[in-house]
Amino acid sequence: MSSQLVRGVLEGCLLAVIAEEETYGYEIMEKLAVNGFVFAKEGSIYPLLLRLEKEQIITSTQRPSASGPNRKYYRLTPEGEQQLELFRSKWQELSFAVNRILGKDGV
Amino acid sequence: MLNARNETLLNEMKFYVRSSSVSDKKASEILMELEDHLLTAQQDGKSFEQVFGQNPKSYCDEIIRELPKPTKREQLGTYALLIPLLLLWRFIGGFSGELVIPLYETIAYMILSSALACGLLVALRKGAFMPKRQSVWITYVISLVTLAAYVGFFVFANRFLPVEPRLVLHGSYAYVTAAISLFIILFSLFGPLLKKKR
Numbered sequence: 253m254s255s256q257l258v259r260g261v262l263e264g265c266l267l268a269v270i271a272e273e274e275t276y277g278y279e280i281m282e283k284l285a286v287n288g289f290v291f292a293k294e295g296s297i298y299p300l301l302l303r304l305e306k307e308q309i310i311t312s313t314q315r316p317s318a319s320g321p322n323r324k325y326y327r328l329t330p331e332g333e334q335q336l337e338l339f340r341s342k343w344q345e346l347s348f349a350v351n352r353i354l355g356k357d358g359v
Numbered sequence: 360m361l362n363a364r365n366e367t368l369l370n371e372m373k374f375y376v377r378s379s380s381v382s383d384k385k386a387s388e389i390l391m392e393l394e395d396h397l398l399t400a401q402q403d404g405k406s407f408e409q410v411f412g413q414n415p416k417s418y419c420d421e422i423i424r425e426l427p428k429p430t431k432r433e434q435l436g437t438y439a440l441l442i443p444l445l446l447l448w449r450f451i452g453g454f455s456g457e458l459v460i461p462l463y464e465t466i467a468y469m470i471l472s473s474a475l476a477c478g479l480l481v482a483l484r485k486g487a488f489m490p491k492r493q494s495v496w497i498t499y500v501i502s503l504v505t506l507a508a509y510v511g512f513f514v515f516a517n518r519f520l521p522v523e524p525r526l527v528l529h530g531s532y533a534y535v536t537a538a539i540s541l542f543i544i545l546f547s548l549f550g551p552l553l554k555k556k557r
Contacts, residue, residue: 278399294396295418298393298422306425317395323392324388
């Protein structure tokens with residue numbers, strides 16, 4: 253699959269995970285991994301988080317953590333919620349189309 | 360606590376990211392996150408490569424691409440680090456109530472110091488993520504070149520550069536300038552520590 257498509261899907265899923273509850277990097281990666289996202293390197297989510305924060309799709313607050321340094325917790329901005337809704341509808345359209353095509357071939 | 364290998368590799372990443380042209384505040388934030396991630400991953404029995412991949416340098420480049428550029432204030436702060444070095448030089452020969460500042464020599468010294476500082480940074484960045492033996496060699500060569508450049512400068516500057524025009528400060532002017540310089544030197548050396556404590 254083209255890496256651009258994967259990146260777009262990853263971004264959408266990342267927004268969905270953050271929408272559930274305020275969360276931090278490691279937890280986001282774990283939730284994605286548990287649901288079947290395979291990472292060549294776990295750190296791949298951080299450049300993405302940086303970009304989403306720069307584009308004001310997500311925002312963050314720092315809080316002390318038990319493990320040591322402060323931890324950055326992310327949540328969606330209103331803009332982010334809109335993006336997520338857009339992703340949901342686009343994905344539904346796409347997966348519907350793909351499933352139909354694949355189903356027709358009996359795959 | 361990070362194990363020795365993870366700590367060394369993370370420190371290389373910290374140096375590489377911080378020494379590039381990015382906002383220091385944002386860089387500190389993301390590096391703190393990466394450290395937190397690596398620590399948790401280590402506790403879960405994962406390796407450095409599972410977190411940052413086989414090529415940490417290209418991973419850092421990905422991070423750097425997404426970081427904002429430094430603010431004007433942060434840029435000034437970087438140049439301000441050169442100031443104590445520039446001022447200190449005037450006091451190397453001792454201070455006896457008179458300050459002599461030859462124009463051409465001072466300009467040459469500033470250009471030399473800036474060039475060396477830039478060269479040093481470029482070379483150290485190139486040396487990041489290299490095998491230890493190689494990076495020790497690079498540091499050794501850089502130190503020698505720097506030392507040779509300064510020694511060369513002090514030996515030959517007087518011969519080749521015109522002494523005039525020069526600014527000579529006597530009495531109270533010299534003392535006030537010396538006191539202000541000393542204050543700036545101390546502040547730029549220990550200021551960051553004070554900031555950290557706060």
